[in-house]
Amino acid sequence: MKKYWSRRIRDMVPYVPGEQPKDRIFIKLNTNENPYPPSEKALMAIQAAADERLRLYPAPGCEDLRQAIAQHHGLLPDQVFPGNGSDEVLAFCFQAFFDPDRTVLFPDITYSFYPVYANFFDLAYHEIPLRDNFDLPVTPFCGRNGGVVIANPNAPTGKSVGLENIRTILDANPEAVVLVDEAYVDFGGISAISLISEYDNLVVVRTLSKSHSLAGLRVGYALGNPNLIAALCCVRDSINSYTLDRVAQAGAAAAIRDESYFLETVEKVIHTRDRCSEELKRMGFIVPESSANFIFISHPALPATKLMDGLRKKGILVRHFDRPRISNYLRVSIGTDQEMDALCAALEKLLESGD
Amino acid sequence: MKKYWSRRIRDMVPYVPGEQPKDRIFIKLNTNENPYPPSEKALMAIQAAADERLRLYPAPGCEDLRQAIAQHHGLLPDQVFPGNGSDEVLAFCFQAFFDPDRTVLFPDITYSFYPVYANFFDLAYHEIPLRDNFDLPVTPFCGRNGGVVIANPNAPTGKSVGLENIRTILDANPEAVVLVDEAYVDFGGISAISLISEYDNLVVVRTLSKSHSLAGLRVGYALGNPNLIAALCCVRDSINSYTLDRVAQAGAAAAIRDESYFLETVEKVIHTRDRCSEELKRMGFIVPESSANFIFISHPALPATKLMDGLRKKGILVRHFDRPRISNYLRVSIGTDQEMDALCAALEKLLESGD
Numbered sequence: 001m002k003k004y005w006s007r008r009i010r011d012m013v014p015y016v017p018g019e020q021p022k023d024r025i026f027i028k029l030n031t032n033e034n035p036y037p038p039s040e041k042a043l044m045a046i047q048a049a050a051d052e053r054l055r056l057y058p059a060p061g062c063e064d065l066r067q068a069i070a071q072h073h074g075l076l077p078d079q080v081f082p083g084n085g086s087d088e089v090l091a092f093c094f095q096a097f098f099d100p101d102r103t104v105l106f107p108d109i110t111y112s113f114y115p116v117y118a119n120f121f122d123l124a125y126h127e128i129p130l131r132d133n134f135d136l137p138v139t140p141f142c143g144r145n146g147g148v149v150i151a152n153p154n155a156p157t158g159k160s161v162g163l164e165n166i167r168t169i170l171d172a173n174p175e176a177v178v179l180v181d182e183a184y185v186d187f188g189g190i191s192a193i194s195l196i197s198e199y200d201n202l203v204v205v206r207t208l209s210k211s212h213s214l215a216g217l218r219v220g221y222a223l224g225n226p227n228l229i230a231a232l233c234c235v236r237d238s239i240n241s242y243t244l245d246r247v248a249q250a251g252a253a254a255a256i257r258d259e260s261y262f263l264e265t266v267e268k269v270i271h272t273r274d275r276c277s278e279e280l281k282r283m284g285f286i287v288p289e290s291s292a293n294f295i296f297i298s299h300p301a302l303p304a305t306k307l308m309d310g311l312r313k314k315g316i317l318v319r320h321f322d323r324p325r326i327s328n329y330l331r332v333s334i335g336t337d338q339e340m341d342a343l344c345a346a347l348e349k350l351l352e353s354g355d
Numbered sequence: 356m357k358k359y360w361s362r363r364i365r366d367m368v369p370y371v372p373g374e375q376p377k378d379r380i381f382i383k384l385n386t387n388e389n390p391y392p393p394s395e396k397a398l399m400a401i402q403a404a405a406d407e408r409l410r411l412y413p414a415p416g417c418e419d420l421r422q423a424i425a426q427h428h429g430l431l432p433d434q435v436f437p438g439n440g441s442d443e444v445l446a447f448c449f450q451a452f453f454d455p456d457r458t459v460l461f462p463d464i465t466y467s468f469y470p471v472y473a474n475f476f477d478l479a480y481h482e483i484p485l486r487d488n489f490d491l492p493v494t495p496f497c498g499r500n501g502g503v504v505i506a507n508p509n510a511p512t513g514k515s516v517g518l519e520n521i522r523t524i525l526d527a528n529p530e531a532v533v534l535v536d537e538a539y540v541d542f543g544g545i546s547a548i549s550l551i552s553e554y555d556n557l558v559v560v561r562t563l564s565k566s567h568s569l570a571g572l573r574v575g576y577a578l579g580n581p582n583l584i585a586a587l588c589c590v591r592d593s594i595n596s597y598t599l600d601r602v603a604q605a606g607a608a609a610a611i612r613d614e615s616y617f618l619e620t621v622e623k624v625i626h627t628r629d630r631c632s633e634e635l636k637r638m639g640f641i642v643p644e645s646s647a648n649f650i651f652i653s654h655p656a657l658p659a660t661k662l663m664d665g666l667r668k669k670g671i672l673v674r675h676f677d678r679p680r681i682s683n684y685l686r687v688s689i690g691t692d693q694e695m696d697a698l699c700a701a702l703e704k705l706l707e708s709g710d
Contacts, residue, residue, distance in 0.1 A: 002582070004582070005452070006451055006586075009451060009589045014593045016592075017597070020411075022414075028411075037406075038407070043406065043407075046409075046602060050398045050606070053571060054392075054571035055388055055568040055569070056388050056571050057372070057564070058573070084598060084600075091595060116593055117594075120593040176359075215409075215412040215413075217601070218413070227358065227359070231364060237370055238367055238370065239446040240439065240443040241369075241372040241442065242440060242573055243439060243443075243573070245439075245573040
């Protein structure tokens with residue numbers, strides 16, 4: 001029964017986030033969370049922000065946070081737009097830069113929120129098939145498009161796109177915005193931020209959920225030239241002028257300023273990923289090279305769903321996407337060394353028993 | 356220069372929030388913040404939530420917060436939809452319940468975000484003139500409408516609508532959602548929550564920004580029957596599955612459970628408002644009876660803008676809306692007794708000097 005539902009949502013199929021179990025303790029490798037805690041300085045900043053000033057509205061311009069982000073990337077504050085998680089920032093981008101009658105392009109295998117946004121905001125879109133090895137083909141993104149969205153590194157494959165390819169796509173779309181979603185870039189991808197000064201049609205989106213261990217705080221941001229940032233502000237101020245609470249602004253700014261802790265945890269995740277990838281390859285898994293904090297794995301001997309169910313019984317959660325071309329793959333977030341050892345041992349057993 | 360801006364925003368006039376000054380200390384009576392700090396228990400809950408679990412995504416279903424809200428109002432959790440401030444919740448309502456070709460009604464003098472939402476989401480709307488005394492006329496809201504939005508108490512007038520009028524409007528709109536925005540109701544308005552079990556077309560929206568002194572935390576919520584709540588979840592999950600961070604969920608739940616502190620601060624604000632209203636009437640001000648944490652004042656001897664500028668020079672901020680019928684009024688938030696005494700003294704001086 002959907003009485004009173006607007007037409008916009010009556011046939012909507014919303015995004016489904018990975019499971020957040022409450023009933024028992026799992027090794028949680030299903031939502032690309034960071035296994036290491038957030039910066040101690042971020043936690044202290046949050047605690048310090050929990051005082052009587054919470055009676056007052058937050059700074060709508062998020063000046064201090066924008067300053068921290070700008071400095072981290074060598075940009076200016078007016079090239080920064082922070083929001084309530086990169087999902088919200090992406091939703092704002094779809095509204096700010098794309099029009100219903102101009103087709104937006106993204107790969108067929110990518111972050112599954114993109115088609116949800118496109119449907120919800122009533123945008124025409126076309127999904128460009130990735131190559132069989134999950135590499136991005138560049139030519140189909142060049143032409144008269146209404147916009148381009150590329151996750152780099154891509155999700156759920158973990159594969160990275162070279163800067164020269166991003167540049168080619170930017171050059172070929174001078175009348176459309178090219179959105180590069182760099183949610184996972186800190187784990188080994190190549191950022192397009194260096195191109196922002198050159199291209200007035202480039203928007204880069206980032207999140208603190210993964211590389212800054214702050215999935216629970218909901219902070220993401222867009223980077224681009226001030227004209228594009230102003231468009232995002234216009235969308236925000238038409239919906240909710242204060243999207244970031246005082247506590248989140250303070251915690252995010254402190255996390256970003258704690259560069260050494262950030263680099264240290266990112267290094268640990270990369271090291272564990274590379275070690276675990278080798279181990280899984282030794283066990284016969286197909287493991288495309290990942291530049292993210294997850295790996296995308298498939299085994300010729302056992303179907304992915306069977307492996308997933310078996311892992312769940314052993315207390316390990318991973319993510320499966322029931323979609324064409326990738327239904328025999330599992331996306332496995334990188335946990336601690338100990339957690340990944342437990343994963344490998346569990347997979348070894350499942351392969352041995354064939355069940 | 357708006358190159359790359361979507362048509363949706365190219366001509367948008369966004370909402371403008373009240374000023375948040377940074378340069379000097381003002382007596383801030385311009386954004387309806389509560390002069391008293393948030394519950395100590397809320398602050399402690401936020402500090403306790405600032406721990407290593409922030410590396411994990413928040414509970415997308417906000418179960419504990421929904422439980423706290425439901426219990427506060429004598430409802431069930433599936434009648435509760437929490438969001439990132441009531442502005443976001445309102446924006447979700449406009450998308451969930453209203454269609455472009457069915458005219459939505461709201462008063463001509465009301466929360467100025469409503470026409471912004473309607474324009475942004477491309478909805479037809481009609482503004483029903485309030486009576487000259489700012490009372491809501493009921494009949495124009497009865498008929499074949501695409502939706503009704505009523506702030507009760509209204510902003511910026513502070514005037515309250517009786518439950519029998521809300522009931523009449525609900526009865527007359529069986530095919531459309533009636534949205535009652537109760538942002539200020541705790542300060543003396545009459546809530547429509549008791550009608551939720553009777554009317555499957557009623558949505559009530561609340562915020563913790565005013566009566567719970569948590570403007571800085573960004574938490575609001577909608578109440579209604581589970582079918583309407585499911586529609587709001589569908590909108591949320593098409594935009595941003597996790598709109599409320601862990602810290603905000605924890606702080607909001609604790610604030611709502613601290614009923615005695617809530618009642619105490621609300622009582623203090625009401626007492627100050629009534630005392631100050633009498634004082635201003637004595638000085639010749641027109642002061643419509645307010646059920647909110649602000650008053651709406653006008654003086655026959657001096658134009659509102661002149662009073663506002665004079666107050667600013669004396670370090671007091673109030674809000675003026677340059678709109679038809681109310682351009683000679685000022686909206687003054689209720690501060691502490693001391694702050695309101697300073698306001699009255701400043702106004703007295705401005706009236707004496709005529710400048």
